[in-house]
Amino acid sequence: xxxxxxxxxxxxxSFTALYIMMLFIVIYIFNMNQISDKKTKTKWRPKISVxxxxxxxEKNIAKCIQSLxxxxxxxxxxxxxxxDDGSKDNTYAIAKKxxxxxxxxxxxxxxxxxxxxxNYGIKxxxxxxxxxxxxxxxxxxxxxxxxxxxxxxxKVVAVTPAIKVSEPENFLENLQKVEYVLTLFxxxxxxxxxxxxxxxxxxxxxxxxxFKKIGYFDEKNILEDQELALRIQKHNLKINSSMEAEVFTxxxxxxxxxxxxxxxxHRGGLINTINHIYIINPKYGDFGxxxxxxxxxxxxxxxxxxxxxxxxxxxxxxxxxxxxxDNLALVFQPVHFVGIVLFILTLVFTIHQLNFFxxxxxxxxxxxxxxxxxxxxxxxxxxxxxxxxxxxDRISW
Amino acid sequence: MVKRKLSVKIYLVALILTIIVFMIGVYVGGIANITAxxxxxxKMEDYYTKSNLFEIMLLSGESPSFCPLYLEELENLETKTIxxxxxxxxxETVKGVYDENLKKNYFLLELKSYLLFExxxxxCKTDKTIILYFYSKDCPDCILQGKELDLISxxxxxxxxxxxxxxxxxxxxxxSIKERYNITNYPSLVINGNKEExxxxxxxxxxxxxxx
Numbered sequence: 001x002x003x004x005x006x007x008x009x010x011x012x013x014s015f016t017a018l019y020i021m022m023l024f025i026v027i028y029i030f031n032m033n034q035i036s037d038k039k040t041k042t043k044w045r046p047k048i049s050v051x052x053x054x055x056x057x058e059k060n061i062a063k064c065i066q067s068l069x070x071x072x073x074x075x076x077x078x079x080x081x082x083x084d085d086g087s088k089d090n091t092y093a094i095a096k097k098x099x100x101x102x103x104x105x106x107x108x109x110x111x112x113x114x115x116x117x118x119n120y121g122i123k124x125x126x127x128x129x130x131x132x133x134x135x136x137x138x139x140x141x142x143x144x145x146x147x148x149x150x151x152x153x154x155k156v157v158a159v160t161p162a163i164k165v166s167e168p169e170n171f172l173e174n175l176q177k178v179e180y181v182l183t184l185f186x187x188x189x190x191x192x193x194x195x196x197x198x199x200x201x202x203x204x205x206x207x208x209x210x211f212k213k214i215g216y217f218d219e220k221n222i223l224e225d226q227e228l229a230l231r232i233q234k235h236n237l238k239i240n241s242s243m244e245a246e247v248f249t250x251x252x253x254x255x256x257x258x259x260x261x262x263x264x265x266h267r268g269g270l271i272n273t274i275n276h277i278y279i280i281n282p283k284y285g286d287f288g289x290x291x292x293x294x295x296x297x298x299x300x301x302x303x304x305x306x307x308x309x310x311x312x313x314x315x316x317x318x319x320x321x322x323x324x325x326d327n328l329a330l331v332f333q334p335v336h337f338v339g340i341v342l343f344i345l346t347l348v349f350t351i352h353q354l355n356f357f358x359x360x361x362x363x364x365x366x367x368x369x370x371x372x373x374x375x376x377x378x379x380x381x382x383x384x385x386x387x388x389x390x391x392x393d394r395i396s397w
Numbered sequence: 398m399v400k401r402k403l404s405v406k407i408y409l410v411a412l413i414l415t416i417i418v419f420m421i422g423v424y425v426g427g428i429a430n431i432t433a434x435x436x437x438x439x440k441m442e443d444y445y446t447k448s449n450l451f452e453i454m455l456l457s458g459e460s461p462s463f464c465p466l467y468l469e470e471l472e473n474l475e476t477k478t479i480x481x482x483x484x485x486x487x488x489e490t491v492k493g494v495y496d497e498n499l500k501k502n503y504f505l506l507e508l509k510s511y512l513l514f515e516x517x518x519x520x521c522k523t524d525k526t527i528i529l530y531f532y533s534k535d536c537p538d539c540i541l542q543g544k545e546l547d548l549i550s551x552x553x554x555x556x557x558x559x560x561x562x563x564x565x566x567x568x569x570x571x572x573s574i575k576e577r578y579n580i581t582n583y584p585s586l587v588i589n590g591n592k593e594e595x596x597x598x599x600x601x602x603x604x605x606x607x608x609x
Contacts, residue, residue, distance in 0.1 A: 007493075015415065015419060018415050018418060018419070019411060019412065019415045022411035022412075022414045022415050022418075023407065023408070023411040025411075025414075026407050026410045026411045026414070027404075027407055030406075030407060155398065155399050193404055193407075194399050194401070194402075235398070236398040236399045236401060237398065237399065238399045282403060283401065284401055285401030285402050285403055286401075286402065286403060286404050287401075288401075289403060290408075327433065327436060327484065328429075329429045329430075329432040329433040329436060330429075330433040330436070330437075330484055330487060330488060330492075332425070332426060332429040332433075333426055333429075333492065334419070334422035334423045334425070334426035335422070336422075336426075337418075337421065337422035337425050337426065338418060338419060338422050341418050341422075
């Protein structure tokens with residue numbers, strides 16, 4: 001049997017995609033009983049400092065600060081630090097009004113990255129735990145209390161909450177709402193492998209001594225929340241993820257700003273992965289063997305598919321498959337079967353995951369739209385991200 | 398520090414499940430190929446019967462006054478045969494299924510179609526160009542020749558009919574037509590009855606057609 005090169009790529013790509021899907025399903029099946037947060041309560045009430053970096057956030061900052069003031073965490077154990085990063089709007093003036101509630105407000109000149117602003121606040125913080133909270137996000141009353149039990153051992157240096165989309169209205173926001181909850185689910189699955197690879201910017205809670213031990217946020221990094229997580233992994237420390245302690249964040253509401261955000265994520269993620277490439281090593285367990293390579297595999301796969309499609313267009317153009325659609329047996333190939341299985345598995349697994357987020361009232365139709373759009377969107381993001389990287393454009397926020 | 402572990406069990410279970418799905422896919426793909434081959438064979442037999450009926454019609458009438466009918470019937474058969482050829486080609490090149498029996502049957506059908514064409518052509522005087530193309534599986538120039546012929550057939554759409562025969566297949570149908578034109582080398586073309594050996598590009602073929 002003669003197999004032409006395009007076919008081999010088809011097989012490798014479909015096998016890899018199916019294998020990764022299967023891995024997540026198997027991780028889920030093996031840990032089915034531990035998906036929901038443990039119902040353990042802790043009496044531990046350490047002093048917590050929440051650092052809010054803010055740049056031009058006059059619309060959101062009040063809601064953000066107010067959510068912390070409304071928290072049921074003991075007031076005397078909660079320190080709120082707002083760092084205005086040289087905003088051109090009224091952010092600083094609004095934040096200053098909260099000084100009377102004990103909020104500490106600082107102002108510095110803008111120096112480019114959010115990492116610098118976060119580090120500035122962290123260095124002022126006096127808590128035993130330090131959280132960073134984006135100014136366009138807010139927490140619920142019980143978010144902090146729900147997160148504390150996740151520090152269930154000394155090794156745990158960071159916990160991540162359930163970050164969800166705040167008040168989705170349009171198509172893109174609803175799509176991102178689905179994406180965010182599904183991300184929570186896969187992050188929880190990765191948690192079982194000690195392989196969480198990001199401490200999300202909107203809200204993450206760290207042990208204060210972590211920064212002294214492994215360093216602060218990388219001030220030159222555009223994806224500093226992911227870089228820090230990689231460094232935590234490098235030091236064999238642990239990140240735990242909650243699916244129930246909710247934090248809400250604003251997401252890009254139009255396509256242009258969404259694409260801009262994702263280019264930053266993908267490009268930053270790729271650069272960070274390459275900078276920490278040494279982690280791809282069985283010495284780092286599942287994290288080194290599976291999670292780190294996965295993003296690189298995704299890039300390679302996307303470009304393999306593009307290569308393959310162009311190859312088929314150039315060398316097999318004499319066949320228009322539509323000519324044979326009356327003869328399905330002739331057109332059918334094993335990869336089609338794999339594709340169908342992959343689609344059904346994705347659909348069933350996704351709908352099943354949404355059962356864990358009943359209170360978010362996600363319409364299954366959105367989930368289906370998400371599954372169908374997502375592959376195209378992520379390919380699009382990757383192409384733009386790599387294109388910009390090759391062109392050497394400056395990375396912007 | 399977290400003690401790093403490798404969840405070998407998870408990787409293995411996922412790998413086994415993936416392989417199972419793949420094997421099922423390959424199995425179903427195999428069944429599809431067999432079904433497709435059988436379907437093609439059935440179609441060939443059907444067309445062959447139809448061409449036999451046409452032949453009887455042609456031989457019993459053999460009068461130019463029936464030409465419109467002959468031409469219509471021939472056109473009909475030809476269209477079907479050409480589509481069949483493309484399907485067979487697809488099965489072979491894209492899906493990697495090489496079925497010699499299927500090809501022998503196809504060449505027989507093609508030969509039959511060619512002979513009927515010749516007959517109708519002499520009776521009804523159409524201005525169609527006929528090219529016989531002899532190739533072989535392992536001839537390096539044949540791929541190029543095939544591409545040149547594709548270009549010609551695209552350019553002269555409706556005014557040309559190309560019959561291709563794999564000379565390396567031992568089938569009595571192919572042998573007999575090879576003998577008729579004394580074909581020994583590949584690629585070889587027979588353009589309107591004249592043999593041309595070796596690779597001919599689009600322009601060369603055009604010149605030969607216009608001369609003849």
